Amino acid sequence: MEDGALAQVxxxxxxxxxxxxxxxxxxxxxxxxxxxxxxxxxxxxxxxxKRTFKPIRIEKANHQYPVKLDRRGANGETLIMLSVDDGFxxxxxxxxxxxxxxxxxxxxxxxxxxxxxWINEAFCEAVSCYSLKVMGEEWKTHPPYGNWKxxxxxxxxxxxxxxxxxxxxxxxxxxxxxxxxxxxxxRLGKRHPKYDLYKYVGYQFYQVIKKNPKHLVALLxxxxxxxxxxxxxxxxxxxxxxxxxxEHQPFADQIAAKLGxxxxxx
Numbered sequence: 001m002e003d004g005a006l007a008q009v010x011x012x013x014x015x016x017x018x019x020x021x022x023x024x025x026x027x028x029x030x031x032x033x034x035x036x037x038x039x040x041x042x043x044x045x046x047x048x049x050k051r052t053f054k055p056i057r058i059e060k061a062n063h064q065y066p067v068k069l070d071r072r073g074a075n076g077e078t079l080i081m082l083s084v085d086d087g088f089x090x091x092x093x094x095x096x097x098x099x100x101x102x103x104x105x106x107x108x109x110x111x112x113x114x115x116x117x118w119i120n121e122a123f124c125e126a127v128s129c130y131s132l133k134v135m136g137e138e139w140k141t142h143p144p145y146g147n148w149k150x151x152x153x154x155x156x157x158x159x160x161x162x163x164x165x166x167x168x169x170x171x172x173x174x175x176x177x178x179x180x181x182x183x184x185x186x187r188l189g190k191r192h193p194k195y196d197l198y199k200y201v202g203y204q205f206y207q208v209i210k211k212n213p214k215h216l217v218a219l220l221x222x223x224x225x226x227x228x229x230x231x232x233x234x235x236x237x238x239x240x241x242x243x244x245x246x247e248h249q250p251f252a253d254q255i256a257a258k259l260g261x262x263x264x265x266x
Contacts, residue, residue, distance in 0.1 A: 008141060009142075010138075010142045011039070011046075011138045011142055012042065012049070014046075014049045015045055015048060015049055015051055017038050017042070017053055018055035018056065019034050019037045019055075019056045019058065020034060020055070020056070020057055020058065021033045021034055021037075021058045022057045022059055023059050027088070028088050033058075034058075035144035036093050036094055036097075038144075039135050039139075039143075040094035040097045040098040040101065040128075040131050040132075040135060041056075041097065041101040042131075043127070043130060043132075043134040043135065044098065044101060044102055044105060044127055044130075044131060047213075047214065047216050048105070048217070048220070053078075053104070054072075054076055054078050054108075055073075055076075055078070056079075056080055056101075057077045057079055057080070059079065059080070060081065060084075061081040064083055065083050066080070066082045066083050066099065067080070067081050067100065068080050068100045068103040068104060068107070068108075069081065078108065080097065080100045080101075082100070083096065090151060090154070091154050091155050091157075092158070094128075094131065094132055094155060095132055095162070096128075098127060098131035098132070099124045099127070099128040100124075102124040102127040102128065102219070105219055106120050106123065106219050106223065107120065107223065110222075111225075111226040111229075112223075112229055113226060113229065113236070114228075115187040115230055115231075116231060116233065116236040117189065117193060118187065118189055118193035118198045119222075119233075119236065119237075120223070121193050121198045122198045122201035122205050124202075125162075125198060125201075125203075125205070125206075126203075126205035126206040127209070127216065127219075128162075129162050129202070129206050130206060130209050130210060132158055132162075133156060133159050133210075135155045136152050136153065136155040136157075136159065137152070137156075138152075139151060139155060140152045163203060163206060167199065167200050167203035168203065168204075170200040175204055175258070176260045179201070179259055179260065182197055183233065185197055186198060186201070187233075201258075204258040204259075205258065208251070208258060215248050215250075217248060218240075218244050218251045221240060221243050221244050221248075222240055224243055234261045237252060237255065237256045237259075237261060237263055238263045238264055240252055241253065241263050241264075241266065242266060
């Protein structure tokens, strides 16, 4: 990511995010845990400065994987569960939380995407890597606390490990060939597609996002007004493009192209 100048500018502070750790059995300092999560969320939230996000409460996952819960808290809070051992692995926390926060943007108060949920998951994977990269740059000069600057390289390193270049050729195949083989399997995953599959799609989506992250605004529209959970890949993406503001429509075309799909001109 060519963001050298990014580290020279303080991270944005809007929208304000109310994020709190409610789990009691983590060994971490809650304030530190929450600061990491706010920083991770801001990688995406900065593109929605006028949006008011509901308070987010974090619990420890009791089923070994992170998840944004469908149910709300007692006061309407967004509930997210993270799967981290003791709460000190900040890069892992940032990676998991930014993924689930992307679900907040894409999926909260939106229709379910059914067989195309793998596309949602792939975007969450891509955004989590993007957010880690942003944090890695910004923490060089403006971490949440001054003595955290040295941790910046660990955030970048974690993202680099997730973005292993080998993912460009899954199973040694060109991505288009691989996708043609596995598209049905991705769609059968429905609400919980297998990470072993969608991580490769996420790698491809990241390549598009990093070129112009301002298009992340388009994620807000991914499922807006969606009426059918059974659309094929092309129709799902074409419907998305049709509801996007004109300036973001090329983003849908670029994402579709990664999957070997051509969308109609509007």
